Each structure stands twice: as C-alpha cells, then as structure tokens.
Amino acid sequence: MRWIKGFGRFWWDFVIGDDWLAAVLVAVAIGVTAAIAHSHITAWWLMPVAVLGVLWLSLRRAIRSA
Amino acid sequence: MSTGNTFLILSAFLASAVEMVEALTIVLASGLARGWKSSLAGLGAATVVLAVLVAALGPALTAIPLNALRLAVGALLLVFGLQWLRKAILRASGYKELHDEDAIFARELAEAQGAEHLERAGLDWYGFVLSFKGVLLEGLEVVFIVLTFGSAQGSIPLAAVGAAGALVLVAGVGIAVRAPLARVPENLMKFSVGVMLTTFGIFWSTEGAGAHWPGSDASLLGVLGFVIAVSVLLVRLLRRERMEAVPA
Numbered sequence: 001m002r003w004i005k006g007f008g009r010f011w012w013d014f015v016i017g018d019d020w021l022a023a024v025l026v027a028v029a030i031g032v033t034a035a036i037a038h039s040h041i042t043a044w045w046l047m048p049v050a051v052l053g054v055l056w057l058s059l060r061r062a063i064r065s066a
Numbered sequence: 067m068s069t070g071n072t073f074l075i076l077s078a079f080l081a082s083a084v085e086m087v088e089a090l091t092i093v094l095a096s097g098l099a100r101g102w103k104s105s106l107a108g109l110g111a112a113t114v115v116l117a118v119l120v121a122a123l124g125p126a127l128t129a130i131p132l133n134a135l136r137l138a139v140g141a142l143l144l145v146f147g148l149q150w151l152r153k154a155i156l157r158a159s160g161y162k163e164l165h166d167e168d169a170i171f172a173r174e175l176a177e178a179q180g181a182e183h184l185e186r187a188g189l190d191w192y193g194f195v196l197s198f199k200g201v202l203l204e205g206l207e208v209v210f211i212v213l214t215f216g217s218a219q220g221s222i223p224l225a226a227v228g229a230a231g232a233l234v235l236v237a238g239v240g241i242a243v244r245a246p247l248a249r250v251p252e253n254l255m256k257f258s259v260g261v262m263l264t265t266f267g268i269f270w271s272t273e274g275a276g277a278h279w280p281g282s283d284a285s286l287l288g289v290l291g292f293v294i295a296v297s298v299l300l301v302r303l304l305r306r307e308r309m310e311a312v313p314a
Contacts, residue, residue: 022145034276
C-alpha cells in the first residue's frame with residue numbers, strides 16, 4: 001500500500017507539480033475546445049488564450065505563496 | 067525536414083541536455099566522494115532500467131490512435147510544460163533563485179562524504195544508490211519527453227536522436243572537464259524547454275480535441291512565437307513589479 005501511495009505521489013509531483021489548479025484549468029480548456037470544435041466552430045484560438053490566462057494565474061499564485 | 071520534425075529533435079535535445087547536466091552533477095559528486103566503481107555501476111543500472119522502459123512503452127504508445135494520443139500527450143505536456151515555464155519565468159524575474167550547479171555539487175559532495183560506508187555486492191552502497199537514483203529520476207524526465215514528443219509527432223526514433231545527441235555532448239564534456247557544467251546556460255535552456263513543451267502541448271491538445279490549425283504543422287511556428295512573446299512579456303512585467311515593490 002505504501003509503495004502504491006509513493007508511486008502515485010511521484011507521478012503527481014512529476015506531472016502536476018505544485019499547482020493543481022493549473023492542471024484543472026488546462027483540462028477544462030481542452031474540454032471547451034473539444035465542445036466548440038465538435039459544433040463545427042473554429043476553435044484553434046482557444047488553447048493559446050487559455051494558456052495565457054492559466055500561466056498568469058499560476059504565476060500570481062506562486063508569488064503569493066512565496 | 068518538416069517544421070514539426072525539426073522542433074521535435076531540437077526539443078528532445080534541449081530537454082535531455084538539461085536533465086543530463088543535472089544527472090552528471092550527481093554522478094560526479096558520487097564518483098568523487100564514494101569512488102567511481104559504485105557511481106558508474108549506479109549510472110549503468112539506471113540506464114538499463116530507462117532503456118527497458120523505452121523498449122516496453124515505446125511500441126505500446128504507437129499502437130494508440132493518433133488523435134487520442136495527441137489529446138492525452140498534449141494535455142500532459144501542457145501541464146508539465148507550464149510547470150517548467152512558471153519556474154523559468156519566476157527565476158528570470160527574480161522571484162525564485164537561479165539554479166546553481168556548483169552549489170548543488172558542493173552540497174551533494176558534502177553529503178556523500180559524510181555518509182557511512184556500507185558495502186554490498188562489492189560496491190559502496192551509498193555511492194551506487196546516489197548515482198542510480200539521480201540518473202533514474204533525471205532520466206525519467208528524458209524518457210517521458212522522448213516518448214511523448216516522439217509518439218505524438220509520429221517518430222520516437224527522431225526524438226531519440228535528439229536525446230542521444232544531448233547524451234553524447236554532455237557525457238563528452240563531462241568526461242573532458244570532470245566538473246559540474248556550471249557554465250552551461252542552464253536557466254536559459256530550462257526557459258527554452260518550458261517554451262517548447264508548452265508550444266507542443268498547445269498544438270497537440272488542440273488537434274487532439276478535434277480542432278484544426280490553419281496551416282497545419284507550419285502553425286507550430288506561430289504558437290512558438292506566441293508562447294515566447296507571452297513569456298518575455300510576463301518576465302518584464304513581473305521584474306518591473308518586483309523592482310517597484312523593493313523599497314528605495
């Protein structure tokens with residue numbers, strides 16, 4: 001059990017890191033892109049804009065918690 | 067060679083070089099403090115584990131449909147890349163300390179020199195484990211990048227070429243100077259890797275979600291330009307904000 005927890009912890013730290021909110025927002029942005037694209041509306045612009053917002057928010061959170 | 071493939075090799079090279087510089091620091095500290103036999107055995111054992119991982123996961127990834135793979139890989143790279151980019155921007159704007167390979171080497175060396183001697187299988191166990199863990203952990207990032215970049219772009223061998231080039235360069239320079247590569251512009255390289263991971267993450271997650279880029283692969287250049295411009299702008303903004311916050 002400890003090994004499984006450690007394994008999960010390692011991959012969480014490795015991929016998600018110290019800002020889980022950024023990961024959640026990226027997932028939401030991808031979901032919205034998929035929904036727009038499947039409605040046959042141009043959707044390529046959404047991810048760059050979303051990343052700009054997520055990065056800014058993530059930086060503010062990192063600075064606040066420093 | 068297409069824009070995508072050029073980026074693929076360059077990104078794999080840069081990301082691998084950064085991780086290998088860090089792994090080299092640990093192997094050197096272990097070798098100098100605990101003996102080269104144990105340190106090199108740890109390096110060799112970790113390399114075998116990493117090679118097995120690539121051999122096992124590589125073919126499995128290529129069996130997944132490309133759009134599903136790009137969606138998963140794009141999302142992973144984007145989350146992973148934003149971590150790198152955030153840290154790089156915080157370092158460049160002065161909110162986070164710069165990565166100092168000399169200081170890390172001194173700390174690892176002091177810890178390794180102070181540890182008790184325990185011999186197993188004819189090796190100094192501390193030296194072996196230190197080197198093994200260091201190479202395995204840094205190497206896992208290389209494996210992750212090579213497999214995700216390679217599979218999503220449709221060529222794991224091309225990504226492996228980039229990583230192999232970095233290995234040859236870092237190992238060669240490491241053997242020649244026998245000191246941590248403190249003069250490597252590591253923070254600039256990390257910034258570049260963060261930019262590239264984020265660029266590929268945006269590109270593939272968008273394609274995987276079912277949207278199409280105008281100009282197909284060529285739009286990678288546009289995404290790259292956008293990510294660089296945003297990152298530089300954020301560094302300037304945060305740097306100015308930090309300077310204004312410091313009392314005169």
